[in-house]
Amino acid sequence: MTTLPTSTDRKLGLVIDLDTCVGCHACVISCKGWNTENYGAPLSDQRPYGTEPMGTFLNRVHSYEVQPEAGSAQTVHFPKSCLHCEDAPCVTVCPTGASYKRVEDGIVLVNEDSCIGCGLCAWACPYGAREMDQAEGVMKKCTLCVDRIYNENLPEEDQIPSCVRTCPAGARHFGDLGDPNSDVSQLVESRGGFDLMPEMGTKPVNKYLPPRLKDSWDDQSLLAPMLAPVADEPRGFLSWLDKTLDKIPGGSA
Amino acid sequence: MHPAPSVIIFSTLSGLGFGLLFWLGIDPTPPTGMTGFIFFAIAFALAVGGLLSSTFHLGHPERAWRAFSQWRTSWLSREGVCAVGALCILGLYAAALIFLNIHIAILGWIGAALSVATVFTTSMIYGQLATVPRWKTPLTPALYLTFSIAGGALLSGRTTIAIALLFFAAAVQLAWWQRGDKAFANSGTDLGTATGLGERGTVRSMAHPHTSPNYLMKEFVYVIGRKHAMKLRVIAFGLTFALPLILLLLPFSHIFAALAVLSHIAGVATSRWLFFAEAEHVVGLYYGMR
Numbered sequence A: 001m002t003t004l005p006t007s008t009d010r011k012l013g014l015v016i017d018l019d020t021c022v023g024c025h026a027c028v029i030s031c032k033g034w035n036t037e038n039y040g041a042p043l044s045d046q047r048p049y050g051t052e053p054m055g056t057f058l059n060r061v062h063s064y065e066v067q068p069e070a071g072s073a074q075t076v077h078f079p080k081s082c083l084h085c086e087d088a089p090c091v092t093v094c095p096t097g098a099s100y101k102r103v104e105d106g107i108v109l110v111n112e113d114s115c116i117g118c119g120l121c122a123w124a125c126p127y128g129a130r131e132m133d134q135a136e137g138v139m140k141k142c143t144l145c146v147d148r149i150y151n152e153n154l155p156e157e158d159q160i161p162s163c164v165r166t167c168p169a170g171a172r173h174f175g176d177l178g179d180p181n182s183d184v185s186q187l188v189e190s191r192g193g194f195d196l197m198p199e200m201g202t203k204p205v206n207k208y209l210p211p212r213l214k215d216s217w218d219d220q221s222l223l224a225p226m227l228a229p230v231a232d233e234p235r236g237f238l239s240w241l242d243k244t245l246d247k248i249p250g251g252s253a
Numbered sequence B: 001m002h003p004a005p006s007v008i009i010f011s012t013l014s015g016l017g018f019g020l021l022f023w024l025g026i027d028p029t030p031p032t033g034m035t036g037f038i039f040f041a042i043a044f045a046l047a048v049g050g051l052l053s054s055t056f057h058l059g060h061p062e063r064a065w066r067a068f069s070q071w072r073t074s075w076l077s078r079e080g081v082c083a084v085g086a087l088c089i090l091g092l093y094a095a096a097l098i099f100l101n102i103h104i105a106i107l108g109w110i111g112a113a114l115s116v117a118t119v120f121t122t123s124m125i126y127g128q129l130a131t132v133p134r135w136k137t138p139l140t141p142a143l144y145l146t147f148s149i150a151g152g153a154l155l156s157g158r159t160t161i162a163i164a165l166l167f168f169a170a171a172v173q174l175a176w177w178q179r180g181d182k183a184f185a186n187s188g189t190d191l192g193t194a195t196g197l198g199e200r201g202t203v204r205s206m207a208h209p210h211t212s213p214n215y216l217m218k219e220f221v222y223v224i225g226r227k228h229a230m231k232l233r234v235i236a237f238g239l240t241f242a243l244p245l246i247l248l249l250l251p252f253s254h255i256f257a258a259l260a261v262l263s264h265i266a267g268v269a270t271s272r273w274l275f276f277a278e279a280e281h282v283v284g285l286y287y288g289m290r
Helices: A026-037 A120-124 A162-166 A183-191 A236-247 B005-026 B033-057 B061-068 B075-099 B105-127 B139-155 B159-187 B191-195 B215-220 B224-249 B254-277 B282-287
Strands: A012-017 A059-067 A074-081 A099-101 A108-110 A172-176 A207-209 B202-207
Touching (some): A012 A183, A026 A059, A026 A074, A026 A162, A162 A172, A183 A207, B005 B033, B005 B075, B005 B105, B005 B139, B005 B254, B033 B075, B061 B075, B075 B105, B105 B139, B139 B224, B159 B224, B191 B282, B224 B254
Parallel strands (some): A012 A207
Antiparallel strands (some): A012 A172, A059 A074, A059 B202, A099 A108
């Protein structure tokens, strides 16, 4: 049914740390790999070795420059995938009931057998989280690796979304954002996590953590006192070596 | 937004077809026999032809029947239900008129209401989308409904009503364009809110996720048409309203009436092409584009 649940038991989602993301795109590749081989239709590529290659991706990394009024600009790498919104506009517009939001964990999924490929859900999504697969003619989107997180055949450390498992910078976190005591909720609380396009009223479950402010050139490093020379004048053997070397013609630096 | 030809053909032809069906449905003395057959055949050809065309943009047209199920939330599903309802009921109404010479007025009224409802639901598919600020306005249903009913009046030969309605539809079109040009800026959505980084400074897209355009960019960031948008608006306005009005105001002749109809259809198609080509989806912001 495309009627949204009034509430979900859990709100599984991602927390993405824009401070630590290094823009390596490893999450993009691992997502493409896992989701091509597992749940639903494979993520096709068009002209992969030709001109203007194109393909279906459930996760993409943008790069932005933020220029403050004063000071130097900051580069922010920005991974973006489905935010599993509480008021998901993509679900209610679906004419066939292929799109749905699960009551038990809030994951937004597409039943590909019912999808007619009309594309309206992609039109309704402000985030560009849904992509029509050009080979299969059905809508693809992030499943939050629903086939990993409940998969008891996998080792426990692998029972998290592929992108989270892969991120070498630890910039992606997975958990229940409906539980205020969960690690991810605490992280959002302490770091001031925010929503994308809150004015759209979609109530995204996924949160983004802001980049920390950059140092200024005038800032004194906390480590500076430790970098001071321990002894201004050498003593003992080093003192003798110093003096001896000074005596050799040729001067010193 | 990418202007898919199938969707433009659909909304142009079906809009006119359901507009004609509306007038045939509420007509107290509808045409019967052979005349009735011709009128209904034209109306059904336009409405059904348009609907069939719209299935060509589907990834899986063979599953289209599933689209009747989610009318509780989906305007697209409601459109399907209303369209099939209108066609079935007016099919009976037309058959009674053509073959039995019986006018079942109540069927005509229900069918007319469903025809209007079909056009309204079509317009709401676009009018509901907060992601396309140019479309998200009550003026969008007003635009589709006035175009459909004015076009229907023109097709059914109601000259006086058609003239009045064409003037009205022209005013709605101008108001829709006028509002639409400011809609994106007024929506308050920009790259700053899209990334949540706007309060820290000016955000600029530095690198796209991939080196060549993807589905999202092809579907939602369509910039080709915008170059000539103003010229096309003048052409659309002239063909949809100005030329048909001049032809209708001249002494009546069947040739002028036919030319007025053809001009109107070409104009509506141009206007619908612009409806898509000029529409900017907020996802373009993520790519530093509109």
